Amino acid sequence: xxxxxxxxxxxxxxxxxxxxxxxxxxxxxxxxxxxxxxxxxxxxxxxxxxxxxxxxxxxxxxxxxxxxxxxxxxxxxxxxxxxxxxxxxxxxxxxxxxxxxxxxxxxxxxxxxxxxxxxxxxxxxxxxxxxxxxxxxxxxxxxxxxxxxxxxxxxxxxxxxxxxxxxxxxxxxxxxxxxxxxxxxxxxxxxxxxxxxxxxxxxxxxxxxxxxxxxxxxxxxxxxxxxxxxxxxxxxxxxxxxxxxxxxxxxxxxxxxxxxxxxxxxxxxxxxxxx
Amino acid sequence: xxxxxxxxxxxxxxxxxxxxxxxxxxxxxxxxxxxxxxxxxxxxxxxxxxxxxxxxxxxxxxxxxxxxxxxxxxxxxxxxxxxxxxxxxxxxxxxxxxxxxxxxxxxxxxxxxxxxxxxxxxxxxxxxxxxxxxxxxxxxxxxxxxxxxxxxxxxxxxxxxxxxxxxxxxxxxxxxxxxxxxxxxxxxxxxxxxxxxxxxxxxxxxxxxxxxxxxxxxxxxxxxxxxxxxxxxxxxxxxxxxxxxxxxxxxxxxxxxxxxxxxxxxxxxxxxxxxxxxxxxxxxxxxxxxxxxxxxxxxxxxxxxxxxxxxxxxxxxxxxxxxxxxxxxxxxxxxxxxxxxxxxxxxxxxxxxxxxxxx
Numbered sequence: 001x002x003x004x005x006x007x008x009x010x011x012x013x014x015x016x017x018x019x020x021x022x023x024x025x026x027x028x029x030x031x032x033x034x035x036x037x038x039x040x041x042x043x044x045x046x047x048x049x050x051x052x053x054x055x056x057x058x059x060x061x062x063x064x065x066x067x068x069x070x071x072x073x074x075x076x077x078x079x080x081x082x083x084x085x086x087x088x089x090x091x092x093x094x095x096x097x098x099x100x101x102x103x104x105x106x107x108x109x110x111x112x113x114x115x116x117x118x119x120x121x122x123x124x125x126x127x128x129x130x131x132x133x134x135x136x137x138x139x140x141x142x143x144x145x146x147x148x149x150x151x152x153x154x155x156x157x158x159x160x161x162x163x164x165x166x167x168x169x170x171x172x173x174x175x176x177x178x179x180x181x182x183x184x185x186x187x188x189x190x191x192x193x194x195x196x197x198x199x200x201x202x203x204x205x206x207x208x209x210x211x212x213x214x215x216x217x218x219x220x221x222x223x224x225x226x227x228x229x230x231x232x233x234x235x236x237x238x239x240x241x242x243x244x245x246x247x248x249x250x251x252x253x254x255x256x257x258x259x260x261x262x263x264x265x266x267x268x269x270x271x272x273x274x275x
Numbered sequence: 276x277x278x279x280x281x282x283x284x285x286x287x288x289x290x291x292x293x294x295x296x297x298x299x300x301x302x303x304x305x306x307x308x309x310x311x312x313x314x315x316x317x318x319x320x321x322x323x324x325x326x327x328x329x330x331x332x333x334x335x336x337x338x339x340x341x342x343x344x345x346x347x348x349x350x351x352x353x354x355x356x357x358x359x360x361x362x363x364x365x366x367x368x369x370x371x372x373x374x375x376x377x378x379x380x381x382x383x384x385x386x387x388x389x390x391x392x393x394x395x396x397x398x399x400x401x402x403x404x405x406x407x408x409x410x411x412x413x414x415x416x417x418x419x420x421x422x423x424x425x426x427x428x429x430x431x432x433x434x435x436x437x438x439x440x441x442x443x444x445x446x447x448x449x450x451x452x453x454x455x456x457x458x459x460x461x462x463x464x465x466x467x468x469x470x471x472x473x474x475x476x477x478x479x480x481x482x483x484x485x486x487x488x489x490x491x492x493x494x495x496x497x498x499x500x501x502x503x504x505x506x507x508x509x510x511x512x513x514x515x516x517x518x519x520x521x522x523x524x525x526x527x528x529x530x531x532x533x534x535x536x537x538x539x540x541x542x543x544x545x546x547x548x549x550x551x552x553x554x555x556x557x558x559x560x561x562x563x564x565x566x567x568x569x570x571x572x573x574x575x576x577x578x579x580x581x582x583x584x585x586x587x588x589x590x591x592x593x594x595x596x597x598x599x600x601x602x603x604x605x606x607x608x609x610x611x612x613x614x615x616x617x618x619x620x621x622x623x624x625x626x627x628x629x630x631x632x633x634x
Contacts, residue, residue: 056530082532091524095387096577098522105578106516106523110532114513117580162531 005084005165007034007194008069010055015064017050017218024050026218027064032196034165037189039209039226040198043239047218048170048198049090055168055196056087068166082110086159088169092151093143100146100154101139104130107161129160132187134180148175156184166194173204206230206254214238230254299581302574306588310367313595317363318355320603330355357494363595364501365492365556370563370594371587372504372553376546377564378571378586379511382521382579383542384447390565391550394543395457397559399431400424400551401465401485404558408481409472420484421496421555428551431457436543444536450543486611487558489598496556503552508587510545514538515579522577560613562620563590569624 010032017025025047032038040048053059055066057073066073073081086107093103107129108122118126130136133153138146143154152175159167167188173181181201185208188195196213199205205212206226214222214229216238222229227247235243235256242259318330329347333355336343345352376391383389391397403423406412412423438453439445469481511518517538520528528535571586594612597619601612 053526056526058526058529077532078529078534079532082530085530087527087530089524089526089530091526093523093527096381096522097572098519098577102519102576102578103523106519106527106531109516109520112516114516168530 004160004163004191004193007165007192008084009034009067010085010166010194010196011067011070012051012055013065013067015051015054015061015066017047017054017059018062024218025054025061028215028218028220029064030213030220030223032166032194034194035192036210037195037197037208039205039212040196040215041200041202041205041212042215046215048215050218051215052087052168052170052196052198056085057081058087079110082162082164084164085166085168086162086164088156088159088167088172090170090174092155095144098143099139100130100135100141100143101126103143103154104139104158104161107158107163110162125163126161129157130154132160133157134183149177149180152176153180153184156187160187160191164193167191167196169195169197171198171200173199173201202230202235202256206256207251227252227254230256297574299575303585303588306585306592309592310588310595313592313599314363314367317366317595317599318359320599321354321359322606323351323354325351325355334360361492361494361497362489362598365489365497366595366598367591368497368501368504369489369553369557369560370567370590370592370597371508372500372549372590373560373564373594374567374571374586374590375504375508375511375583376549376553378568378579378583379518379542379546380564381568382518383539383546384451385521385524386447386451387569388565389451390561391546392559392561392564393451393454393458394547394550395431395435395454395461396428396547396550397554398458398461398465399427399429399434400554401427401559402461402468403427403430403555404484405465405468405481408484409468409474409477418496421499424555425551427461428547428554431461432544432547432551435547436540439543440540445540445543447539450539483611484558485613487560487613487616488601488609488611489557490602490609492556500552500556503549507545507549508583512580512583514542515583518542518579519577558611558613560594560616562613562616562624563594566620566624567593 012028012030015025015028016023028051030038040051042048050059054061055073057078060074068081068084073085104126105118105122108118108126127136127139130139133156135150135153135157138150143151146154152172156172169188172184176184181204185197185204188197189208197209209226211224212226212229213220214234221238222234230245232243232245235241244257244259245254247253248255315327315330319325319327329351332343333347333352336345337356373391377389380391380394381387381389403426404420407419407423435450435453435457438457439450441449469478472478517533520531520533521535521539523531525535567586567590568582571582571589575581575585597615598612601610601615604610
């Protein structure tokens with residue numbers, strides 16, 4: 001199997017982010033244990049991406065600390081953190097004609113000194129990562145020309161190539177079709193790394209998260225196993241939707257069906273929604 | 276679910292086919308041959324044409340006197356060694372320097388349309404040069420012009436740096452806007468100084484300087500930009516991996532361990548100093564720093580570890596050839612080289628773009 005680092009404990013301690021007088025993240029505390037997968041969910045603007053940015057050192061929290069195995073990530077050199085924690089982001093390389101291989105090879109940067117080339121190990125790690133995301137045959141293709149889903153998979157492959165024990169993933173299933181959504185998350189699970197994954201799809205979050213952490217207006221409003229957290233009451237409060245939660249008979253995983261606005265739980269006598 | 280793929284070893288990837296582009300080493304060798312050919316032509320052609328064999332005879336004789344018997348009039352040796360060689364070397368240095376600067380700058384501002392002349396630094400150099408040429412500020416004899424131009428470049432560098440950097444952050448948008456705004460203001464200053472001089476000869480010399488040229492270079496001066504470009508290119512090669520990360524985007528680069536704002540600021544200073552040192556001796560020669568990186572990316576890809584050495588060679592060959600054309604096409608008159616680089620560069624660039632789009 002692929003070389004990943006030792007899964008670490010990732011902990012946010014009273015993290016707040018204030019930008020332009022607005023508190024985007026307020027007093028957030030949570031912990032992801034070694035090898036645990038936590039799904040971070042919440043409505044648009046809840047502060048999911050902002051919170052994640054403080055974890056991979058793109059945004060310094062206004063107050064509070066981010067700890068990786070007890071060590072403040074904002075006090076360690078960037079390269080050292082990058083060997084232990086990788087991020088899968090929405091941001092993609094622009095119009096520079098990088099190949100898929102080039103983009104994935106960036107994952108090896110934290111291990112390299114100036115003037116040090118890629119050796120056979122690096123090349124194998126890069127190709128393995130591409131292989132496991134099902135994009136190895138695109139290695140020579142220009143990254144720009146890929147479909148949204150293929151790009152997303154290459155960016156996950158780059159995080160794999162980084163060989164870290166911890167991963168932060170911001171909407172890694174965006175643009176992916178159903179099969180590749182499952183594949184991508186399955187891949188992360190199979191690695192056994194510590195992971196925090198921001199997800200929009202609550203059913204995916206329930207299926208893949210050991211625990212779910214719900215963020216609303218910058219605050220953590222619930223944390224716990226999917227079945228305990230994803231209740232109609234919470235969905236009503238956080239998303240302002242009426243939802244039905246039932247347990248999948250085969251897996252026991254909570255399944256959520258959302259009632260469209262203006263429809264009651266039972267349709268009118270003519271089978272059409274009431275006006 | 277396709278969980279099976281992870282258990283399968285990927286087929287070994289043949290070294291040659293690893294990248295979809297042209298094989299790297301042969302391309303680099305070809306570019307090297309191109310530089311040597313351009314340099315040979317650059318030395319051989321001129322008001323007194325020399326056979327290429329004699330050019331190499333003279334050069335080899337200088338290096339190892341016992342190797343070649345001097346069967347040429349001594350004046351030819353003077354032409355080669357003191358007139359044409361320093362100019363060819365300067366052409367190579369300027370071309371290589373502008374090209375690597377362009378490539379690095381395009382990564383720094385993450386925009387493939389950036390040109391080193393965009394930094395505002397060249398306009399600062401122009402003000403310095405115009406002060407010497409038009410207002411007759413002259414303190415250092417023959418060195419006045421390049422020194423004043425470099426000083427002007429430094430002033431522009433500081434201006435842009437402090438305008439672009441706020442609270443330890445230097446964003447690409449602020450960098451570009453500061454550079455363009457500073458450049459416009461300084462160009463206006465230079466323009467006013469030229470127009471208000473009232474002396475057509477001074478105006479012409481200032482205009483010629485602004486359009487770029489390598490004439491009148493001597494060994495006394497050529498080593499300074501040469502050393503700067505050599506050191507600068509070496510430094511850029513040392514940070515070629517972080518340069519790649521910049522292409523990935525600010526956040527991704529941060530997550531891969533790069534202190535983006537500090538790195539960007541340091542690179543800006545390095546590139547601006549290099550451009551200043553180049554412009555001080557050659558005037559502002561546009562298009563090279565924009566065009567060469569594109570051509571090289573088409574040839575060997577965007578990975579800076581491969582692209583930087585290639586772009587230095589291609590830029591050197593291009594500039595030597597352009598300078599040869601500048602001084603021979605309308606001899607004994609010389610065409611400002613900046614005009615030639617734009618005239619030949621523009622259409623070539625458009626052709627490449629169309630060809631790429633059709634592929």
